[in-house]
Amino acid sequence: MSCIETPPSEDNQKYDWTFAIRSRVLGCAPPSRTNFAEFRNLDPDLSNAQSKIGIYQEHCGMENLFLSWTGPEYMYFMLKHNGASLPEEAFGVLRLFPLGDWHTHDEYLYFSSKVDNDMKDFVLEFDKMRKSVRRDCAEDLSDIECNALWEEYYESICHKYECGQMLSW
Numbered sequence: 001m002s003c004i005e006t007p008p009s010e011d012n013q014k015y016d017w018t019f020a021i022r023s024r025v026l027g028c029a030p031p032s033r034t035n036f037a038e039f040r041n042l043d044p045d046l047s048n049a050q051s052k053i054g055i056y057q058e059h060c061g062m063e064n065l066f067l068s069w070t071g072p073e074y075m076y077f078m079l080k081h082n083g084a085s086l087p088e089e090a091f092g093v094l095r096l097f098p099l100g101d102w103h104t105h106d107e108y109l110y111f112s113s114k115v116d117n118d119m120k121d122f123v124l125e126f127d128k129m130r131k132s133v134r135r136d137c138a139e140d141l142s143d144i145e146c147n148a149l150w151e152e153y154y155e156s157i158c159h160k161y162e163c164g165q166m167l168s169w
Contacts, residue, residue: 023073023098026066028054031107053110061113062096072098084163092119097127 024030029052030040056065067073076095079086086094096119101107103124112120141149158164 022100023067023070023096024101025099025108025111026068028052028056031101031105033101033105033107056111058110059113060111062092062099062102062108062111062116065108065111067095067099070098078167078169079163082163082167084161086161089119089122092116093123093126096123097130100127103127 024034029050030037034040072094076091079094080091096103096116099108102109102112103120104127155164
């Protein structure tokens with residue numbers, strides 16, 4: 001079975017602006033290693049981005065941060081809104097795996113709560129597994145493969161966690 005395009009290797013840290021899945025914390029200074037740092041002066045939130053904690057308080061918890069709008073962030077809020085019965089760890093992994101600055105590069109640790117610190121290993125392990133699966137794939141799934149994957153695997157999971165019905169988007 002095939003799947004999505006292989007991302008650049010860890011050794012070749014190219015940034016693909018066409019496929020933005022990385023999250024960033026909004027309302028505070030970005031990490032110094034952020035891509036395209038030369039464009040920070042164009043940030044309309046620049047007044048809040050001068051200090052490392054910006055509009056937040058230390059150890060406020062990752063759930064209280066505003067993250068950039070990515071597909072996983074949208075899915076997190078959509079599933080919460082629809083009352084999906086996923087465990088909190090699953091919601092945390094969904095929302096935080098794109099925030100590699102936090103789980104892989106130890107940025108934003110001053111926002112983490114004890115719950116976040118306990119969840120960080122789950123998030124990091126999921127992100128490693130996701131990257132490994134992506135590296136093993138060569139191309140996109142066909143419509144037939146997508147439908148088969150849905151029917152044989154994902155449909156029952158959606159029903160189990162109460163998100164198999166018509167969802168409010």
